[in-house]
Amino acid sequence: MRLVVAAHGTRQLLGNAVASIIAKRAGRVLGMESKAAYVELCEPLLTDVLADGQPSVVVPLLLSTGYHINVDLPQAAEGLPVTMGRALGPDPLLASAQVSRLVAAGASPGRPVVLVAAGSNDPSARADIASAGLMLATAWGGPVRVATVSGSGAPPVDEVVRPGDAVSPYLLAPGFFSDLVRSRSEAAGAEVVADVIGPHPDVVELVVRRASALLAQERSAQAG
Known part of the structure; x- marks a missing residue:
């Protein structure tokens, strides 16, 4: 099982680096493989990452519910061994x-x-x-x-x-x-x-909590 954090993606390298930093730090806390992926504008795309079929928990780095949460992410995970989380915010x-x-x-x-x-x-x-x-x-x-x-x-x-x-x-x-x-x-x-929220320790903690909840959900589903 691995953690995938799914960000929107931007054409600015510094912006995309935020997701990579969060993924690495959260994965280190969880003690599991972690990877950043993007909905658009940057590689690797979420669809390509999930297409390898590796069991994954996906924590969206999207602050509000919307088209990406309701449509793009579910479509990317359809038929795959993926447990998908909700929008990161508000929190x-x-x-x-x-x-x-x-x-x-x-x-x-x-x-x-x-x-x-x-x-x-x-x-x-x-x-x-x-x-x-x-x-x-x-x-x-x-x-x-x-x-x-x-x-x-x-x-x-x-x-x-x-x-x-x-x-x-x-x-x-x-x-x-x-x-x-x-x-x-x-x-x-x-x-x-102020600066954008970025890879603040509170954000990493939130991703860890969301991933932990998804892992517990996955274990519960397997036990049932």
């Missing part, structure tokens, strides 16, 4: 990692924060983004408003960010969307724009 461990990134960027705890997600037309993704905002507000101990880069699922960045705000990108890896978050937030007057 308090992600909120904890965001707090760490905000503090590292110089934001004072309790100041107004805008969580900026990529955005989606999927109603489930909208609910996930709203929940992520509430979790961040709890972890941060201050007001959090929600925006998206695309304006789908929440208002766009330039309608939400106010001068003096701190911005927390609800993005796992650097890439096209993170560049947009920074440029549009700064144009709207944001005083601090």
Whole structure:
């Protein structure tokens, strides 16, 4: 049995490296083979990795429910010895990692924060983004408003960010969307724009927990 973490993929090498780092660190904790794969834009593609037929637990590195979670990933695993997990977010461990990134960027705890997600037309993704905002507000101990880069699922960045705000990108890896978050937030007057969540220890811990739950599910199914 191996662990496969499934990221979206980007054309930026640094962005794709995030998934590889998370896979290696989580695999080390779990004591099992681990591999990063991508839905698109980067190799190895998830479909190619799973096609070898090796039994796998797949933990998606996708922060919200949407087309990839509902369609692409199930199709990639269809008919194969694969146990598939749900979207990585929302989760308090992600909120904890965001707090760490905000503090590292110089934001004072309790100041107004805008969580900026990529955005989606999927109603489930909208609910996930709203929940992520509430979790961040709890972890941060201050007001959090929600925006998206695309304006789908929440208002766009330039309608939400106010001068003096701190911005927390609800993005796992650097890439096209993170560049947009920074440029549009700064144009709207944001005083601090935190780094993306990245391979934070809390993210690795979350992947380990999800993988452990999938392994237990697999053992239970085999015993039954």
